[in-house]
Amino acid sequence: MYNPPDPTSYNALVWEIVKQIPEGIVSTYGQIASMIPPPEDVDPDQYARLSPRWVGTAMNATPSGEGIPWQRVINSQGKISLPKGSSGADEQHGLLEMEGVEFNSQGRVDFEIVGWEGPSEDWLTMHHLLPPRSLKRRSEPPATQPSLF
DNA sequence: CGTTTGACTACGC
DNA sequence: CGCGTAGCCAAAC
Numbered sequence: 001m002y003n004p005p006d007p008t009s010y011n012a013l014v015w016e017i018v019k020q021i022p023e024g025i026v027s028t029y030g031q032i033a034s035m036i037p038p039p040e041d042v043d044p045d046q047y048a049r050l051s052p053r054w055v056g057t058a059m060n061a062t063p064s065g066e067g068i069p070w071q072r073v074i075n076s077q078g079k080i081s082l083p084k085g086s087s088g089a090d091e092q093h094g095l096l097e098m099e100g101v102e103f104n105s106q107g108r109v110d111f112e113i114v115g116w117e118g119p120s121e122d123w124l125t126m127h128h129l130l131p132p133r134s135l136k137r138r139s140e141p142p143a144t145q146p147s148l149f
Numbered sequence: 150c151g152t153t154t155g156a157c158t159a160c161g162c
Numbered sequence: 163c164g165c166g167t168a169g170c171c172a173a174a175c
Contacts, residue, residue, distance in 0.1 A: 004170035010160050029157055032159075049169055065151040080158040088156080106163085 007040055014058035016127070020119045021072040024099040025088045026109055027116040027135070028076045029055040034133040035118065056081065069097040072116075078108040111135040 004010035015037060021027050033051035038044050055073075062070045071092045082089035093103065100144045101114050115135035118124070123132060 002169080003173095032157095033157090046169075049158075050171090052156075053169090055159090056156045062156090070156085075156080076158055083156085093154090 002050060010054060011061055012057040014055050015068050018073060021069055021116055025116045026072045026074050026114050028074060030076050031132045035129045037130055049124055082146055099106060122125055
């Protein structure tokens with residue numbers, strides 16, 4: 001994968017966003033990446049493909065003791081991404097269950113129930129970020145969006 | 150100094 | 163549901 005233009009500031013931004021995830025709620029690498037605007041000199045498509053991995057890299061470098069709820073970031077399949085059986089995966093699973101997040105028999109959470117909707121519009125605007133893409137992949141998307149005008 | 154390997158994701162079988 | 167693939171950088175081996 002290739003790395004973000006400025007890994008240091010990118011990581012800090014990722015952690016800042018992760019801090020906004022409420023207890024008992026989870027987000028995904030891709031959803032967090034979708035809030036961070038692509039640099040102007042980067043192809044949007046390429047950015048969309050690679051940025052989730054940058055978020056993963058940022059999470060891997062999460063500093064401890066700064067109140068960053070790293071456990072609330074899982075993959076798009078609703079599963080924990082840390083190596084299965086590793087102490088890290090066990091810890092993440094435990095912390096989430098502690099918050100009331102439930103896993104089914106296949107080790108997956110239900111985004112319909114615990115999926116994050118993202119920070120408030122105000123917070124996003126304040127930080128120059130984009131609205132996150134929804135975690136719920138509905139087989140039946142809203143065909144007709146009520147006109148706002 | 151050449152290879153391997155990433156806390157990812159969407160998509161096809 | 164599980165497995166393989168592309169993406170194509172850079173740090174760790």
